[in-house]
Amino acid sequence: MRFGFTDIWRGFWSLVTGMRVTLQQFFRKPVTVHYPHESLPVPDRFRGHIIFVRDPETGKSLCIACKSCEKACPSDCIVVDGVKREGEKKKSVTEFKLDFTKCSLCGSCVEVCPVDALKFSKRYNLASTTKTEYVQIDLVKDVEGRGS
């Protein structure tokens, strides 16, 4: 290896340049979002587990219990049941159970729904110490307990 004085100077100057770059970063704002204390907005197309769209007039689900989603589901993780009530044109849902331990969030159920009663939620920090809590997520109870 040959060292010329220009090489030495150029090498030294490259080190100084590097240090200048890091010092500029030093005085800029950290980009970290301090997660448990603050969090980023969830993107629009985020896929959490499916939930019912809430009918703003009745406060209930739009589901007509046609069972298309049950048939469309490739993982067999949806169970739907419904009744035809007196004086109502459509059937209404009585039971909608989602097995989130099997769901792969493919979205076939959301796509196939004829009345657009299903949508993806934005729930991303689900946690439980028991598996059973997510084997049968009751979406009917969820939509009735939900504010919007």
Add this chain to the structure above:
Amino acid sequence: MNIPEPLRLVLFLVGTMAFVGLNAAYLVWVERKGAARFQRRPGPTEVGPAGLLQPIADALKLLSKQLIVPSGVDGTLFRAAPILVMMPAMMCLATMPFSEALSARDLNVALVMVFAFGSINVMAIMLGGWSSRNKYAIISAARIVSQNIAYEIPMLLVVITLVMVTGTMNLREIVEQQAGAFWNWNLFRVLSNPLMPVTFVIFFVCMLAETNRAPFDMAEAESELVAGAFTEYAGMGFGVYFMAEYANVVVGCALATLLFLGGWQSPIGVLPGLFWFLLKLYVLVFTVIWVRWTFPRTQFYGLLNLSWKLLIPVSLLTLVLTSITMKLF
């Protein structure tokens, strides 16, 4: 000041130990916070305001851990090494004048003493690695020895240059010669040595290498050697090594301040000397951290090449140039 000698002794002993301990603890915080800011992260925030209690939490954790001495190690050396690593830093600080009136011992060979004890530090890390009976630790020990030999030479050559210019090894006298405005600092005394700024850079680089700081932290290159010489140390044994690293950085930066940056001398004539000494000291310490988080670790032959092929020739050149200019003018 008229403090009786025994009391003065105790005061300086306690003061030096407290200074070293506090620095070691809080430089870890500064390092972590600094590293975070260089990488645009917030760093420690959870323990106390801005993570300020983090060093205390770390110390409590390390202190509460069992001190394991693995079977097959050389027990005496293994236990002695952390103490040997910490002691030189405190001994060195005893000779350093913090301000006009604040120095533990006014030695006329202070510089020699600092370098004598400074090399014990590296030897102690080597002993720790050697006695650990661990292949990583032994590789690390071997690296430390060759690195130390390589960088001790240019550092001493540079210091000889400086001693030729100042004509004394007493740190107090060296600082007193640099009184007045900042162009009186040794860093800018280009009339007696035209390469004085280069001398300072060489000193700083060698100081980084001697204290095993990145980019020269070959001794504890964690991607290759686990934790190097400290691999087998648990709890506070490891903690003392960790503290010693920062203590040695402080000693190195303090020495650079005294030798090149005018020690406690104020460049504009306001505020007490202690303030200026600490300011210069911590600016240098910050630079050390800054360098660490800017450059990746060098390879080992690159490290030796830098010393033998560049730093030693250049420091010899400054030595020769200094003697010529001093003879001529």
